Structure formats: structure tokens, C-alpha cells
Amino acid sequence: MRIRPWLAKTHSKQSELVRHFFSQQLSSQLTSSDQAQRFLVAIFVVLAGVGPLVVRMYMPKYGYLQSLPTPGLYLAAVRADRLFFVSLSMTVVGFITALHWENLFPDRLDYLTLKPLPVRLYQVFIARFLAAFTIAAVVVLDLNFSASVLFPLLTSGRWQTPAFEFSYVFAHAVATMGAGLFIFFAITAVQGFCLNLFSPRAFARLSEPMQAFFVTTFVAVGPYVIDMPNWYAMIAARPNWMSFFPPAWFLGLYEKLLGTHELYFVRLSKISVGAMAAGIVGAFAAYSVTYRRSAGRVLEESLRIPNRESSRTIGALNALCNLLIRDPHDRAVFDFSIRILQRNRRHRLLVGYTVGAALVVALEAVAPIIIAKFRSGEPWYSWQLESIAAAPLIVGVVLISAFRYVFQLPAELQANWIFRMANGPGLLNSVERLLVLCGVLPAVLVTLPVEVLPFGRFLTFAHATLSAALLLLFIEMGLREWRKIPFTCSYLPGRRNLWATIGAYFIVFAVAIPAMAHFEVWLHQPFLLFGVASGLSILYLKLRSTRRNQWKIVSVLFDESEEPQVESLRLSPN
DSSP: OOHHHHHHSOOOHHHHHHHHHHHHHHOSTTSSSHHHHHHHHHHHHHHHHHHHHHHHHHHHHHHHHHTSSSSHHHHHHHHHHHHHHHHHHHHHHHHHHHHTGGGSSOOHHHHHHHTTSSOOHHHHHHHHHHHHHHHHHHHHHHHHHHHHHHHHHHHOSTTOSSOSSHHHHHHHHHHHHHHHHHHHHHHHHHHHHHHHHSOHHHHHHHHHHHHHHHHHHHHHTHHHHHTGGGOHHHHHTOOGGGGGOHHHHHHHHHHHHTTOOOHHHHHHHHHHHHHHHHHHHHHHHHHHHHHHHHHHHHHHOOOOOOOHHHHHHHHHHHHHHHHHOOOHHHHHHHHHHHHHHHHOHHHHHHHHHHHHHHHHHHHHHHHHHHHHHHHHOOOOOHHHHHHHHHHHHHHHHHHHHHHHHHHHSOSOGGGGHHHHHTOSTTSSTHHHHHHIIIIIHHHHHHHHHHHHHHHOHHHHHHHHHHHHHHHHHHHHHHTTTOOOOTTOSOOOTTOSOHHHHHHHHHHIIIIIHHHHHHHHHHHOOHHHHHHHHHHHHHHHHHHHHHHHHHHTTSOOOOOOOOOOSSOOOOOOOO
């Protein structure tokens, strides 16, 4: 049977609902273009190639381990690598599931759209679950299938019992794929529990922060997952805390399926079986309870009507904006952008991811240094001071870059007609204010308490001033070619060269920010730092004036177009 003709036909109501929800989860404004679809295909190709790539990198390692006279180091290393594959599966599947957070359960729009059709409510719930589960299962299979064969083949030798055979392949596949599916069921159960515990309005307020938390968490643990092959000494010590570490549960299952009778791994394997059973039961229980209460709950959902307190807050903010922003065009764009960030779910989620990523970057860079300092009581070393001095720059660059990307994503293109009619000077000026408000101020204020510890109050204020001046210059560099009102222009992903972008940010994070942090610590004098900040501020004001004069004569961009495949040479016969 050919697959495409079969898929083109209409089948049962249940299969058509699954097809509808599956395509809905894969399609969005960002994945409708051919470039974005090719990008999704590339992601699946990359996931499928992770296993073979890692195994290829392990060849010299296991060639050496198999040549050792005793099996101790081999057993510790191979268990650390098995923990890596288990953790990688959990992290990737958890990240994908968190991205599809709002698609795990039917919502009010699904109910109102499908209710007039001849489908039952339980069919909608089943279709929602099957669509979400299919995506998770495809990712799990794509990521772990090849590694389930290649890794046992690579590690088989005189120290491995059993050697390469079906039981070894089966153990790797069950442990890694089971770990990924466990995360899917666990996140589904958590959402279902919150959906039934809280009122629809309370859950609507909590949903986006929870989704941002899960996405940020799975991104943050990525570096630790990559480092897990180096945990062989710790795994050999059999620490008790691994009983609370979910990847270790499935490492125990892995070892149990290979035939080990060591009580430590047997106990972990029992926890993994219980956790998987609890995740599956919790997910199905959440679907069952939600189904029974859905007809009444979804109709309770409505747009939140602002109360008097929120109206007073909005009125105070509007009065402050009117005081600070006098130009009506500038004020209109600023107010429009703030309201889009408040009301549009997609943009709010991206903002949540941005804030979470910035906090993770700051904590991973500074928290280990602060903890080690309080434990040891030793004086501050120069490299520690440089790491702390670089924190506001790192957080600021992350926030500014992310918000510049968010501003490019359209909210509702048909609503930009009023800005087209008012096209003129002043429409672009609020972009700078928004980046200062969303990028510079949070980066400087959040890192102030951390800088006070090693630098003191006065020196911290000087560092904050210099950091703000550097971040303003970074904003200026990003706005030189900017011609868009936030959220009003169509967006074509993939227009900018990927390697050029990676190279530019590599220079910023690996060269420019460490150099400036080293320079700040080297000066370490408040008046010198204030002097450098003053010079950079003068340069910034000059560049800002030039850019604003240029904005007065350029037209605002509302429609991005594809680059021409072939450009004419504009030759003439004369």
C-alpha cells in the first residue's frame, strides 16, 4: 500500500481528528514557509544523527577501555555513557513536550469549533492525546533508534556481559525510550492536575509561566547532560541522592535488563517502573477527570475583564508614558507594543523563554562562584571578579537579542493599516525605548545585588553605569539597519546567514564581553570607570543622533519579501 494515496483519503472521524490536531501542532506562522519546513526536516535529521555521531566519538575511548587488564574503569565509564543517553532522551522529549504545552488538552476554542460537528467529546480528547503522543513517540524513536544498535555494538567486548546481542539492544532501547516517554506522561499529568485543581482563569494565568519554566529548565540542563560521561567516578561511588534523580532510575532499569543483581541498581529499576506507572496512570487520570468536567469548565473560560485595580494601574502607566513620551506617533507605537506583549500568547511565551534563559545564564555564571566563596572564605580572585562583572553584559545581550527577534514577529498583519496611514517620522523611535526598558534596565538591576558582594556600593554603581553604556552601544549596533515597527511587519525566517549570525555572537560572548570584564576589573577604580562610561555615552549619543536623522528619511518596512534568486546586472547597450 502506498502511504501518500492512503493519507490523502478521508477515513474515520477519529483518524481525521488526529490528523487535524497533529497538523495543527506542526503548523504555525513560523512553520508555514518552505524554509521553515525544511528547517523542521533538518531538526529530525540532526536528532537521528546524534546517536551515530556520539558513538563515532566514543570509538577511541572504548578501544582503550577494552584493552585495560581490569574491568573497573570500563564499567564505570559505560554506565556514565548510558546515563548520558537516558538523560539526553528525557531532555529532548521534555523540551518538545513543553513547547507543545497548550496542545496537550483540548481548550475552549477546540470545544466551540468542533461542537457543531458530528463528533463526540471523548473523540476530541482521544485525538488530542494521540496527536501529542505521536509527536513525542516520533522524537523518541528518531533520537534513540540508531543508538540502540550502535552503542551496544561499540561497547561489546571482553568486559561486557552480555556481549552484543538482542538483550543488550533491547535494554538500551527500553531504558532510553522509556525515559523519554516517562517525561511526556509526567508533564501531561502535571498539566492535567493543575487544570483540574485551579479555576480556568487561574490556570490561564499559571499556564504560560509553567510552560516557560519547563522549556527553560530543559534548556538549562543541556550542559549538564553533555558533561554526564565524566560522572563515572561519582556513579562508581553509588551516591544515595541518585534515588531522587529521574535519569538514574532508568539507568537502574538499563542495568537490571542487562542482568545485574546489584541491589543499588535493582532499587533504582524498581523506582523507574513505579515512576513510569505513576506517570501513565496520572496522565490518563488527568484526561479522564478533565473529560468529565470539560463541558462545564471550557464554557467558564472567557476573556478577563480588567477590574478597577488593574484599570488604575494601566491609567497610571499611561500617564507616565504621556509624561515621558511627548510625540504622539512615538507614544502610539510604544503603547501598542506594550499591549501586544501583554495580550498575545505567543509573544508572551517568547518573552517568558527570554527571561528564563537570561536568569539561567546569570545563575550558571555567578551562583557557583558565590557558593564556593562562602564555603571557602578565601579572598576574591580576579577570574571570579571578571565573571561577576560580565554577568550584566551577558544577561543584557541575551535579553536585547531576544527582544529584537520577538519584535520582528507579527501579531496581526491586517491591523498594521493604521501605521501605514501614519507612516512618517517618529514611528521607529520607540524601538530603542522598548529595548532599554526590556533589556538594559532588567540586566543592570537584577545583577546589582550580586555585584555588591565583591565590589561594594560605590564601585558597583560605577560598574552598572559602564555596563549600561556598553549595552546601549549594543542596541545602537542592532538598530543601524532597523526599519520595522514592532509586531507589524511580515517575517521570513532564515533570511540571515546562519553561520554569520553564529560567528557574530561568538565574538560577542567569547571575545568582547570577557575582554570588557577583564578591563573593568583591571581598572577597579570608580572614577576611572565613570570616565570610560562617560566617553562611551558620548559615542552612543553621537551614533544615536545619526541614526535618528536617518530614520527621518527612510520608509518603514511592513512587508518582507524573498530575496530574488537571480539579480539582473542592469546592463545597457550604450
